[in-house]
Amino acid sequence: MGQRLVETRAFGVREKPGAGLVTDLDLELERSLRAYLTELVPGSALMGEEEGGNRAEWTWWLDPLDGTTNFVHGWPRSAISIALYRDNEAHLGMVHDPYLKETYWAQKGEGSWCGSARLQVSSCAGLEQALVATGFAPEPIEQWEICRQLQQRCHGVRVSGCAALDLAYVACGRLDAFWEVDLQPWDVAAGMLLVREAGGVVSDLGGLEAGLTSRNYLATNPALHPDLRAAVYPLRQA
Structure with missing residues (x-):
């Protein structure tokens, strides 16, 4: 799906109520991922940016295209963001950058990673x-x-x-x-x-x-x- 973001340049776009833009690709990605993720964890629910949803004990939080305005203008700074929560506690998180082909992921108690490299915040002290x-x-x-x-x-x-x-x-x-x-x-x-x-x-x-x-x-x-x-x-x- 990330490759679709890189390759797709023909898409419908409109303004959302309030502020921001939404494209046909936002909606397509959210619907596809909703079906996949809720099947992956039986009984789970999904809350998505574009079409909302319901919450359950286990809930996926999905932004199918964070940085939609960037995407519309062809600026390569967008990502897919997915997280799995049990009530209000995060258990899994993933952010995928389709342009640099980098996938950042974390599991509760198991650290944060990009591919096989473990991540650590900076040591900057001032x-x-x-x-x-x-x-x-x-x-x-x-x-x-x-x-x-x-x-x-x-x-x-x-x-x-x-x-x-x-x-x-x-x-x-x-x-x-x-x-x-x-x-x-x-x-x-x-x-x-x-x-x-x-x-x-x-x-x-x-x-x-x-x-x-x-x-x-x-x-x-x-x-x-x-x-x-x-x-x-x-x-x-x-």
Whole structure:
């Protein structure tokens, strides 16, 4: 399915109610994966970005195409994100980058991996050496100011438009931290497990342990968390 994302350039696209874009491929992937995943774990349910669903004791959280706007414009920064939860506890997570052909995966208590390589968050100990990433809320005035301040304190602030990959990059150490407000459960369900199993911290912007319904998220290595949390704390109510 990932190869379809790379090869497909003819697709229908429309605006979703509220904000964002959806393509025919989003819907096709979600329907195909819904059938496959719920059969893979009998009795499981699936919650997907495009068509919703129901929850059960075991629930899949699926974003069939995180970074749809990137995909529509031909920018190779999109991913498939899949996670399996028992109630509110993550057991499996996977983020697949079809462009670089990288699959990040994690299992509860078994670590995070990319292929056969075990992942570890970065050892960066100070913001002045950090590369961080974020995504912008619909009305990002205050966030622009925080980004401006952080840009002066760290190596750089990146905005990719794909939260699932940003979290995977924190898990593997390519990024030292990621934060964003107004995210949905399917955006972060897999990535949170990847970061935690790689030794990282995922909280809300107030510093509390993040879960599926936190809405705002901060993922870092342990050393950076206090300073970065203080920097983005004003956005916690966004």
